Amino acid sequence: MADVNVTSDMIGRDRAVGASNFWVEIFSVAVFASAVSVLRTGFVFGLTNNLYHLPIVAGLYNEPQYADDRFIQSLRYFASGVWLILSGVERYFDNVPLLFLVLFFLSRLLSFVGFLCCASLLGITEQRDRIVFSLILCFVAFLDGYSYAGSGGLFINTFTHSEMANGVALLAIYFAARGRFTAAAIAVGITFFINAFFAVWLVLPLALIGIHFLLQRNMTIGELSSRVLIGLALCLPLAFAVLYGFLANPEFGRPFGIDYADFLRQYFPGHMLIDSMAPSEIVGLLAVTAIGALAFFALRQTAAELRVAYVGAILVYLIGVVVPFVTRSPFILNLHFLRSSTVIHLLAGLAIAALATKWLRRGKDATFLPTCLIVLFLSFDGWGSLAFVVAALVYALRTMESGPAPSYQRATGHLVLAATVFVAYPFAIRTDFNFNRICNEAIEEWGAVGAWARNNTPLNAMFLTPRRPGLDGSEVSTADMALDRASVFEYVSHRRVWIDHKRGGTSMWMPSYYQTWRSRLTDVDGLNSLDERLAYASRNGIGYVIDICQGPDAQSGALYRTKRLCVFSAGASEPTARKDASSVTERSPG
Structure with a gap:
């Protein structure tokens, strides 16, 4: 035993x-x-669905400027x-x-x-x-x-x-x-x-x-x-x-x-x-x-x-x-x-x-x-x-x-494997690297605009961001697509955004947001020039418009600009509020 x-x-x-x-x-x-x-x-911080995640990580729904922001408040129930x-x-x-x-x-x-x-x-x-x-x-x-x-x-x-x-x-x-x-x-x-x-x-x-x-x-x-x-x-x-x-x-x-x-x-x-x-x-x-x-x-x-x-x-x-x-x-x-x-x-x-x-x-x-x-x-x-x-x-x-x-098939097979490891795999890495580089450049620009907004605008400031590229049926470049990814702006700036297409996902768990999202998006998608966007912002109490910089004349009136993004004042009257000086984050406008 x-x-x-x-x-x-x-x-x-x-x-x-x-x-x-x-x-x-x-x-x-x-x-x-x-x-x-x-x-x-590769890895990119602040893309696509991070639009939902970053406000949660920052706890934006606890900040006073977002008390009546239905998108941000909905994230409590994500x-x-x-x-x-x-x-x-x-x-x-x-x-x-x-x-x-x-x-x-x-x-x-x-x-x-x-x-x-x-x-x-x-x-x-x-x-x-x-x-x-x-x-x-x-x-x-x-x-x-x-x-x-x-x-x-x-x-x-x-x-x-x-x-x-x-x-x-x-x-x-x-x-x-x-x-x-x-x-x-x-x-x-x-x-x-x-x-x-x-x-x-x-x-x-x-x-x-x-x-x-x-x-x-x-x-x-x-x-x-x-x-x-x-x-x-x-x-x-x-x-x-x-x-x-x-x-x-x-x-x-x-x-x-x-x-x-x-x-x-x-x-x-x-x-x-x-x-x-x-x-x-x-x-x-x-x-x-x-x-x-x-x-x-x-x-x-x-x-x-x-x-x-x-x-x-x-x-x-x-x-x-x-x-x-x-x-x-x-x-x-x-x-x-x-x-x-x-x-x-x-x-x-x-x-x-x-x-x-x-x-x-x-x-x-x-x-x-x-x-x-x-x-x-x-x-x-x-x-x-x-x-x-x-x-x-x-x-x-x-x-x-x-x-x-046959031996020639085995030799060919080894050549194919060598081409895979030394050509195809590096090519795949390089392709993704180039795409990520473009995305990171766009994220850096949005981060710079966000840092400027946090330092230089009232706490209750509202921003109108660029409309989605390609709405007019034109071909959209990878760079334009990347620049459309404004996921980090609100997270960095702690400033409200009027509307964008991605926010519509909130309607899945907060149905009352649908009408707000749809009506605002329809209005904004119908604006075809900077002047129209500025006029719309002024009518709706939106203090600032962020747009793709179109040329020296347009840029000359910008309050702030990066390589491709320009911020304009819409002249709308907003509630007076102190700047968020206590939590300003220094960031390079790079």
Whole structure:
């Protein structure tokens, strides 16, 4: 009996050491991969949805000048646990760009931990293979930016809470595939805390994994239910924090007032309405889905649970296609079902990177050259390159049993790999670097204007910012698009903004804001000259107009200017208020 106990203890210690080594190895590769991925995408502070996040971090809704600003006040009910934690954090940590960069890296790290855990189920278990797998993932073009036909964030160049959910979602799928449903339920609870509708997308894939376990008789329904319930119970505090944020909103459940789909078409239908998608977006998603399906088929000897999850993710998206034709309920449409194409992209990227890693090992087989071409074309953007990947996959699957490849094919394959690593990958990095440089220049200009406004205008000053470029149908340059991103102005200046298009998203949880947003935006979009904008500002009590500098004559009347932005006085009478001298931040007008 003593020998049996000793043996049992040794097995337990070996398992503990093995589990510890697994996580250490996963984490070490994930840190390396995250660094490469961040180098590839770059980081920009203050883009797009940061318009919502930065006022929360600065706690602007607690400042007197925003007491009657419905947009800023609505951000009290922006019910993501991430921003509940970060609310007003600038009072304690004033280097918010550094904070966002750290969180950005941790978010990317979490994604790679999730990818590497799932990859272990597909046979990617050696450290060398994990490194190759991660490098391929870093440069998969359909994981760079936003998902097709749904616009879900993947490897993007700014920090937002939704992208933090990507890694946690992959971990939820991994734990469920391992039969660890308590851990999977906890991961779903954490996902709910980060982004509630992302957690909803996970329900069907995880449920199908559970059904798969039951059908394989690997678990009883009682065992499955008890494990899930324990995990959910442990997550109740996280769920309560988010649900309280929803329920505390005085407009929660209030009728929207107009057809919700009409509002979405006015604002941004890309997360919800399939009939608003460009054909190229739909073709792109079909190609990504086909790549994932073919890769999982080729990996069919491993991790059937991941294939089941992939089917579940596709079904969730198809539900999103149908839902707008069945109901116009804001509550249901706000689940952003089409945005769940994010999960399809993540699992397709996982499968194709794992398959390519395994096939690259077989350097003498007939699959080697097509695999090298797959890795190369995965780094190119567009549905044309995706179509080539699909074709190469089909060809490789047909030649899997053909035996060794001729030496010239192996040599060609190595040349393709060299071109991928030394040409295609640096080109991808440089392309994103150039785009980020343009964005950073625009952010710096807006920061400079914001600093001037905080130093030189009354606390209650109101600003009219430039209208969106391209409203007249003209082609819009990348620089113009970047300069339209005024997300940092209000955060830096602590001064109110009259309206912009992005603020319309507030209507999703604060319906009463819709009429304000729509009427103001319609008025402003109809103004075609600086004189018209100044006259409109004067009529509406807006003290200052920010415009794109048009030339020396226009610039001569500016109160302040940067390289491309000019600030003009509209001559409107505003309430007298002291300048915010107590909290002035010195910034270079650079």
